[in-house]
Amino acid sequence: MSQINVKVGENSRIFPAPISVAEALKSVDRDLLKKSLAAKVNGEEVDLSFELRPTDEVLSIEPILQETRDGLEVIRHSAAHLLAAAVLDLFPGTKLGVGPALMDDPRYGYYYDVITPETLTEADLPVIEKRMRQIAGKNLAYRREEISRDNLVKLFNERDEPLKCELINEKAGETATAYHIDNTSFVDFCLGPHVPNTNKLKAFKLLALSGAYWKGDANNQQMQRIYGTAFATQEELEAWLKQREEAEKRDHRRVGKELDLFSIQEDYGQGMIFWHPKGGAIRTEMENYLRDELQRRGYGMVFTPHIAKRQLWQISGHEENYAENLFEPTKLPEWMKEETEFRLKPMNCPFHIGIYKTHPRSYRELPVRYAELGTVYRAELSGTLHGLMRVRGFTQDDAHIFCTPEQVETEVGACVDFAYDVFKTFGFETFKVELSVRGEAHNKGFLGSHEDWENAENALVKALKAREIEYERIEGEAAFYGPKIDIKVEDSIGRLWQLSTVQFDFNLPERFELEYIADDNKPHRPIMVHRALFGSVERFFGVLIEHYAGAFPFWLAPVQIAILPITDRINEYAETVGDELRQAGFRVETNLKSDKIGAKIREAQIQKVPFMIVLGDKELEENKIAVREKNKGDLGAMNLDEFIETARKLRETRALTNV
RNA sequence: GCCCGAGUAGCUCAGGGGUAGAGCGCAUCCUUGGUAAGGAUGAGGUCAUGGGUUCAAAUCCCAUCUUGGGCUCCA
CATH class of the missing domain: 3.30.930.10 (Bira Bifunctional Protein; Domain 2)
Incomplete structure (x- = not known):
C-alpha cells in the first residue's frame, strides 16, 4: 500500500509514495510540468504541490495548462492574491474582503475588495502594480495549508480581519484551507488551486478602482474594489488592451457626439435622450422597418x-412590486381642487x-x-x-x-x-x-x-x-x-x-x-x-452605434449621399443632383464650402457617409456623376438614374454592405 | 444612493495663487483646386455653480450640480 498508481493521459506509472503531483507529471513529461499551473486529480482541482496518497484506485492526473480557461482562472485568482499581498505590504492595517477571478466579464480579470486605512485613489494603482511586480520578481511560492476552522478563525482574529472571520464561519467546514505567499504577510482563506510560484505571473495589470459593498449589499459597509486583469503571456495582455481600445473608439457616447446623433443635457435632466436630426433619421428608419413588420405579422x-391614475398602478401591482422604480405620484394644479393622483x-x-x-x-x-x-x-x-x-x-x-x-x-x-x-x-x-x-x-x-x-x-x-x-x-x-x-x-x-x-x-x-x-x-x-x-x-x-462603429449601412445612414462639387462653378449642378436624389427619397448633404475636393472627401469619410458624388466640369459637361463609395473608393462616372437604381436596391433590401 | 476620478472655447485636451492656451471646428478673405486635411486673418471662455482661505483664486479648501468607472459570477 505504499505505491501510487497514476495515469497521465495515456501513460500509466506506478510510484512509491509519497509523491507530489508535480513530481508525477515531471517523470511522465518534463515539458508538461513546465506548462502546468495546477492539476486535476480524478477531476478535483489541486495544486502541483499536492501530495498524492497511497490508494488502490488509479489516480488520473490531468494538468491544468496555462493556455486553457481553467489555467487562466488559476492565473487570475493567483494575481488577485498577489494584488492583496502588495496592498497589505504598502498599506499596513488593510482589511481584506474577497478577491475572485472574473472569467465572464470582458472588462476585468479579477478584483480584490479592501478597506485601507487611507482611502485609495487611482494614483495608487501604478504604485500597487509596481509592488506586485517586485513581489512577483522574487519568485515566491504559493503555499497551501490545511488548518482547522477554529485555528484559522483565530489566525485571522489575531490579524484583525473581521470580514475573513465572518466568511470562514459561513463557508468553512471542520477543516479549511489557507494560502500563503511565502515571505509576505499575506494569508487568505481560499480553496485554490494556485500557481506554484509568483514567477508564473508574467502579464498582469491593474485597471480600475471602484466602490463595492461587502457581500454586495448596500446595507453593509462600503469597501474599495481594485480591478485588474491577467493573462498567461504578455502578448495576450497586449492584444486584450488593444481590443479594449477598439471598444473605446466605438463607444456610442463618443460616436454619438462625433456624428451628431444624440445628446444628454445636464440642464434638462439626467438619463433623458435628445435625438438630433441625424439620430432621428436612423430612428425613423428603425421604426418604419418595425412598423412594416408588425403590420405584416398581424399586430x-x-x-x-x-401617465395614468395612480389607482391603475395599484391594481396592476406596480406600486407593490416595482415601487423602487416608480416616479412619485403627481397631481393637477392646486387651484383645480382635484385630488386625483397620477403616475408616469x-x-x-x-x-x-x-x-x-x-x-x-x-x-x-x-x-x-x-x-x-x-x-x-x-x-x-x-x-x-x-x-x-x-x-x-x-x-x-x-x-x-x-x-x-x-x-x-x-x-x-x-x-x-x-x-x-x-x-x-x-x-x-x-x-x-x-x-x-x-x-x-x-x-x-x-x-x-x-x-x-x-x-x-x-x-x-x-x-x-x-x-x-x-x-x-x-x-x-x-x-x-x-x-x-x-x-x-x-x-x-x-x-x-x-x-x-x-x-x-x-x-x-x-x-x-x-x-x-x-x-x-x-x-x-x-x-x-x-x-x-x-x-x-x-x-x-446604442448597441447599433457600437456594432457598426458609426458606419451605418446605407438604409440607416443618417447622411446617405454627400455631394461634393470640385469648384463653385459646379454648385448649381450639385444642387440639382441633390434635389433629384432627395426627390427619390434619399438623405443628401451638399457640401458647397470652398474646400478642396480632398478635404470634402475626408470630411465625408469621417462622417462615414456611404456614397460621395464628386462633380466637376467633366461631369457637368457630360451630364453624369462620379460616384465614390466609402470603402471601395472611386467607382467612376455614371448616369444619375443608374446610381438611383443601385441606391434604391440597397435601401429596399436593407443591404448591410454597398456591393 | 454609496466609493474613487473628472468638469477650462462648439469638440478633444494642455496649463495652473498674479494679462486664459493649443489643435480641430466656426466666420471672413485669398485660392477654384479631380478622390482622406490649400493659405491668411479673426470671433468664441465669469475656467460647472455657490461659499470659504488669501493682498490676490480658474488654480487651494468645503458644499452642490453634472459626468466617467464601478457596487457579491463566491472563501
Whole structure:
C-alpha cells in the first residue's frame, strides 16, 4: 500500500509514495510540468504541490495548462492574491474582503475588495502594480495549508480581519484551507488551486478602482474594489488592451457626439435622450422597418398616454412590486381642487389591457396583438445611468399578445422568429438564448398555478426546439409572474447584449380580470405574453452605434449621399443632383464650402457617409456623376438614374454592405 | 444612493495663487483646386455653480450640480 498508481493521459506509472503531483507529471513529461499551473486529480482541482496518497484506485492526473480557461482562472485568482499581498505590504492595517477571478466579464480579470486605512485613489494603482511586480520578481511560492476552522478563525482574529472571520464561519467546514505567499504577510482563506510560484505571473495589470459593498449589499459597509486583469503571456495582455481600445473608439457616447446623433443635457435632466436630426433619421428608419413588420405579422398599432391614475398602478401591482422604480405620484394644479393622483408609466402593459377590456372578447378574435412604441419612465439610481444604455426615459418596442392556451405555442414561436428576423436585418449573426423558469426550489413567491407554469414552460421549450435553437435553461430566474425567454445578440466585436424578451404573465390577467368567451359560451382567462424585440429603442440604437462603429449601412445612414462639387462653378449642378436624389427619397448633404475636393472627401469619410458624388466640369459637361463609395473608393462616372437604381436596391433590401 | 476620478472655447485636451492656451471646428478673405486635411486673418471662455482661505483664486479648501468607472459570477 505504499505505491501510487497514476495515469497521465495515456501513460500509466506506478510510484512509491509519497509523491507530489508535480513530481508525477515531471517523470511522465518534463515539458508538461513546465506548462502546468495546477492539476486535476480524478477531476478535483489541486495544486502541483499536492501530495498524492497511497490508494488502490488509479489516480488520473490531468494538468491544468496555462493556455486553457481553467489555467487562466488559476492565473487570475493567483494575481488577485498577489494584488492583496502588495496592498497589505504598502498599506499596513488593510482589511481584506474577497478577491475572485472574473472569467465572464470582458472588462476585468479579477478584483480584490479592501478597506485601507487611507482611502485609495487611482494614483495608487501604478504604485500597487509596481509592488506586485517586485513581489512577483522574487519568485515566491504559493503555499497551501490545511488548518482547522477554529485555528484559522483565530489566525485571522489575531490579524484583525473581521470580514475573513465572518466568511470562514459561513463557508468553512471542520477543516479549511489557507494560502500563503511565502515571505509576505499575506494569508487568505481560499480553496485554490494556485500557481506554484509568483514567477508564473508574467502579464498582469491593474485597471480600475471602484466602490463595492461587502457581500454586495448596500446595507453593509462600503469597501474599495481594485480591478485588474491577467493573462498567461504578455502578448495576450497586449492584444486584450488593444481590443479594449477598439471598444473605446466605438463607444456610442463618443460616436454619438462625433456624428451628431444624440445628446444628454445636464440642464434638462439626467438619463433623458435628445435625438438630433441625424439620430432621428436612423430612428425613423428603425421604426418604419418595425412598423412594416408588425403590420405584416398581424399586430395592431396602439398609442397610449404617458401617465395614468395612480389607482391603475395599484391594481396592476406596480406600486407593490416595482415601487423602487416608480416616479412619485403627481397631481393637477392646486387651484383645480382635484385630488386625483397620477403616475408616469414605467410599463405599457396596463394600457394595452385597458384597450383589450373595452369590449367583451370572443375566442374568435384571439389572438389579439397590440404593439406600441411606448415611452416609459423609470427611476433609475443616478449612478447606474450610462449613455443610451441605461436611462430614465425610454421607448420600448412593446407588444402584448392575448391568446388562448392552444395558441400560445404558435404565438411564442412567432415572437422568436420575429426577433431573429429583426436581428439578422441589423446584421447580427450570433445569438444566445436563455430560458428562465421557476425552478424546483422556488415555488414560493411565484404567482399562478403549477399547471400554468408547466404549460407555459412547455410552450417556450417547444417553440425553441421546433426551431432548433440552442438555449440555456436557468432555474429560478423567472419573473414572479411567469417564465420567459431572453435573447442576447453578439456584436461585431464579440460582446453580448441582452435585447429581446418574451415573457408569460399570469399576474396581470388575474389582477385586471381579463376574459374571453370560449366556444363553450363561458368566460375564460386569456394568456398574456409580453414581448419586446429591441428592448429599448434608445438602448438598441446604442448597441447599433457600437456594432457598426458609426458606419451605418446605407438604409440607416443618417447622411446617405454627400455631394461634393470640385469648384463653385459646379454648385448649381450639385444642387440639382441633390434635389433629384432627395426627390427619390434619399438623405443628401451638399457640401458647397470652398474646400478642396480632398478635404470634402475626408470630411465625408469621417462622417462615414456611404456614397460621395464628386462633380466637376467633366461631369457637368457630360451630364453624369462620379460616384465614390466609402470603402471601395472611386467607382467612376455614371448616369444619375443608374446610381438611383443601385441606391434604391440597397435601401429596399436593407443591404448591410454597398456591393 | 454609496466609493474613487473628472468638469477650462462648439469638440478633444494642455496649463495652473498674479494679462486664459493649443489643435480641430466656426466666420471672413485669398485660392477654384479631380478622390482622406490649400493659405491668411479673426470671433468664441465669469475656467460647472455657490461659499470659504488669501493682498490676490480658474488654480487651494468645503458644499452642490453634472459626468466617467464601478457596487457579491463566491472563501
